[in-house]
Amino acid sequence: MAYGLTVTNDSNQVLIDSDVFGYHFIGKYTATTSWNHTYLEDLGGEDYWDSPNTIDSNQTPGRVFEYTVNLPGSSKPPMCFIKPTGTGTSAVYTSVIRVWKYDTNNWKVWILQSTNAGTGPTLYAFSTMDQTNSTPSDTYGLQTMNSSGDVTFDSRFKPLRIVGAANALPPSNPNSGSVGSGTTPYLNVNATPNTYTTGASVTASDQIYYCPSLASACYEYEVGREESGFHNWSYYQWTRYDIWWCFYRSAFRISGDNNFQANWAIYMAGHIWKAQVSGSFLGLGYLNGIPAVGPIEYFPYSDASRNQGEANNVLISRASYYD
Amino acid sequence: MSDGIRLFNSAGGIDYDSSSVTWNLIGVYTAPQNASTSFTGIKTMTERIVVRQMVSDDNNTERAYVHTYSLSGTTLTATAPSSTQTQATTFQVFGR
Numbered sequence: 001m002a003y004g005l006t007v008t009n010d011s012n013q014v015l016i017d018s019d020v021f022g023y024h025f026i027g028k029y030t031a032t033t034s035w036n037h038t039y040l041e042d043l044g045g046e047d048y049w050d051s052p053n054t055i056d057s058n059q060t061p062g063r064v065f066e067y068t069v070n071l072p073g074s075s076k077p078p079m080c081f082i083k084p085t086g087t088g089t090s091a092v093y094t095s096v097i098r099v100w101k102y103d104t105n106n107w108k109v110w111i112l113q114s115t116n117a118g119t120g121p122t123l124y125a126f127s128t129m130d131q132t133n134s135t136p137s138d139t140y141g142l143q144t145m146n147s148s149g150d151v152t153f154d155s156r157f158k159p160l161r162i163v164g165a166a167n168a169l170p171p172s173n174p175n176s177g178s179v180g181s182g183t184t185p186y187l188n189v190n191a192t193p194n195t196y197t198t199g200a201s202v203t204a205s206d207q208i209y210y211c212p213s214l215a216s217a218c219y220e221y222e223v224g225r226e227e228s229g230f231h232n233w234s235y236y237q238w239t240r241y242d243i244w245w246c247f248y249r250s251a252f253r254i255s256g257d258n259n260f261q262a263n264w265a266i267y268m269a270g271h272i273w274k275a276q277v278s279g280s281f282l283g284l285g286y287l288n289g290i291p292a293v294g295p296i297e298y299f300p301y302s303d304a305s306r307n308q309g310e311a312n313n314v315l316i317s318r319a320s321y322y323d
Numbered sequence: 324m325s326d327g328i329r330l331f332n333s334a335g336g337i338d339y340d341s342s343s344v345t346w347n348l349i350g351v352y353t354a355p356q357n358a359s360t361s362f363t364g365i366k367t368m369t370e371r372i373v374v375r376q377m378v379s380d381d382n383n384t385e386r387a388y389v390h391t392y393s394l395s396g397t398t399l400t401a402t403a404p405s406s407t408q409t410q411a412t413t414f415q416v417f418g419r
Binding site: 007022076155167 | 328
């Protein structure tokens with residue numbers, strides 16, 4: 001550094017560096033809307049079996065909460081820390097699953113919570129100073145600028161203070177064992193969470209965390225049924241084919257003052273079925289799987305995964321710093 | 324506190340206290356969708372960590388790949404696993 005300000009501690013760890021943009025608190029947000037993602041479709045055919053035609057209780061999706069974060073800059077997305085509705089080893093899992101620039105002044109953020117409860121987490125948003133238009137009223141504090149004159153640190157905006165970190169990875173699969181029996185799918189998450197030490201060592205209920213979800217997975221269960229017999233003096237053969245699926249995202253929770261857990265949550269659950277009847281003596285056999293179902297773009301039916309081995313660092317801060 | 328820095332606001336509250344800070348931002352870098360790229364000039368520190376976030380207005384984000392990466396010296400290399408299904412990825416590099 002030829003000029004500027006660098007503050008280090010006695011371990012030579014950098015605390016403030018005027019060359020780099022620090023993150024600062026820009027606001028606390030609650031969800032503007034939320035929804036439960038399910039998909040049901042009867043693909044037609046005369047149905048000898050009229051059930052099940054629902055989402056099964058063994059494929060229960062969580063709830064997605066949408067937030068609108070005011071941030072005029074477009075080049076760097078806000079850093080969104082989650083203040084969960086609860087902590088501990090029985091708490092729900094949550095994660096940021098989608099972030100995008102929505103309009104000139106706003107970003108949209110989706111958070112997935114592993115249960116369908118209507119109350120979502122609170123979002124603590126941070127941004128670098130070059131992305132905001134805010135003007136603080138306080139005239140005290142410390143401000144640093146880089147060589148271009150851009151503000152890189154401003155104590156009046158409550159700089160981000162990270163108190164813990166860990167490198168978190170969800171279990172390899174959200175669901176192990178049998179995925180179904182008869183007309184009952186077994187697709188709820190049954191994985192044991194991975195536990196990590198964060199070094200935060202502060203009261204869990206005061207912690208907020210940043211760990212965007214990277215991993216996704218899909219599991220499905222399918223079953224075919226066949227029946228035959230006489231009806232109105234004609235011989236009939238009926239078949240029906242069902243597919244149940246769940247789409248999962250990695251999700252996290254603060255399990256203790258010094259611990260963090262990674263697991264999965266169901267982002268979406270679906271069930272589609274198709275029936276067919278024949279009046280001839282010729283056997284139909286099972287339908288050869290469910291055919292293509294039109295404009296369903298992001299509903300994967302087959303078992304698949306993405307980014308499952310990609311660990312992401314979790315950062316821990318404290319809500320009380322910004323409340 | 325024996326070493327470090329505290330910054331107070333006009334009300335006497337602490338806005339920044341280095342004794343509770345463990346990681347500091349080095350930089351933010353965004354790799355474009357479906358393409359690999361490198362970023363140079365990244366500060367070296369004793370320890371560094373990287374946090375990734377996929378950024379997209381595409382509904383298909385749920386099925387997307389994230390860029391893999393390596394951070395060596397002053398260069399962050401972001402690699403797109405797929406040329407058609409890799410989302411734009413923001414890398415936040417922290418150090419201490």
